[in-house]
Amino acid sequence: MPERQRVALVTGASSGIGLATAIEFAKRGYKVFAGARRLEPMQVLKDEYGVIIFQLDVSDLDSVKNAKKFIQEQTGDDYLDFLYNNAGQSCTFPAIDVTDEQVKQCFEVNVFGPVRVVRELAPLVINAKGVIGFTGSVSGCVPFPFSSIYSATKAAIHQYAATLRVDLKPFDVKVINIVTGGVKTNIEDKRDLPSTSLYNVPGIKNAFDQRRQMAKKNNPIPPEVYAKGVVDDFENASLGGKLNIYRGRMAFFLGHLMYFVPRFIVELALLRKFGLFGVFDAIKQKYSKVKLQ
Structure with a gap:
């Protein structure tokens, strides 16, 4: 009986890390499924690498359930060897400016999405005694300014992965969490501060731009290089x-920073890096004698 071709699913595969990882899986001979909300950007995966593309919205339960059916129909089997939960949503706002809708959107994609994908596709991964992976982030480890919601989602997924790993041991399913540093992608949040933000003081535009472009301006690695490492990890x-x-870029260093450097020093370093000392002084002066309502 011929050996079964192993199967991989990559979510959030329309660009960046997801697109590059789907290509790398395909290059290594796997049957690859790539899912994302937009089909058009994934056409290159189908045309040039034979990847099976389909529409997948991880924030929608029916879409996730349909993904399971689609994989079963396309393979004629009930196996999924590699499940890479990569779909992600950025959210770069001060904690007191973020709206309920922005919080909900970020958690839906970054936390609830992977949770429902894992739950619904777990039987296929268990059948294959496969591997479940997540795109974590150094933002889940380090208190980057204006990243409270995104950081919270990544910290949540780190702990979810850690506990899922224990839960799935009796099924011989492996779980890995890719704590990600600088990678050249388009995940940068381009939304501006709201006009009502208390942070709208002189200097905030430059500091806010520096923060949003953190990865882009710190020599990020190409997604293709990242993808090769990730497929090796799987x-x-x-x-x-x-x-x-x-x-x-700097993933190992930043992922361990808080273990070895006092928090107040990290906070001061971050304020200096993003040019926030002057901004915070301006905020103090502006509101020191103003009663907010």
């Missing part, structure tokens, strides 16, 4: 092996 995953794997 192929080399083992029960009891590494959970957190560090990929991207």
Whole structure:
């Protein structure tokens, strides 16, 4: 009986990390499914690499359930060897400016989405004794300014992955979390501060731009390089092996920073890096004698 071709699913595959990782899986001979909300950007995956593309919105339960059916129909089987939860949503706003809708959108894609994808597709991964992976982030480890919501989603997914790893041990399913540093992608949040923001003081525009473009301005690695490492990580995953794997510019350093450097020093370094000392002084002066309502 011929050996079964192994199957991979990559979510959020319309650009950046997801697109590059789908290509890398395909280059290594896997049957690859690539899902995203937009089909058009993924056409190159189908045309040039034979990847099976389909519409997938991880924030919609019916869409996720349909993804399972689609994979079963296309493979004629009930196996999924590699499940890469990569779909992501940025959110770069001060904590007191973010709206309910922005919070909901970020958590829907970054946390609830992977949770429902894992739950619905778990039977296929269990059948294959496969690997489930997540795109984590150094933002889940370091308190970058104006990143409270995005950081919270990534910290949540880090802990979800850690506990999922324990839960799935009896099924021989491996779980890995890719703590991601700088990678050249288009995830940058381009939304401006609201006009009502208390942070609208002299200097905030430049500081806010510096923060939003953090990855772009710090020599990020190409997504193709990142993808090769990630597919290696999936192929080399083992029960009891590494959970957190560090990929991207400064990922290992930032992923461990808070363990070794006092928090107040990290906070001061971040304020200096993004030019926020002057901004925060202006905020103090502006509101020191004003009663907010």
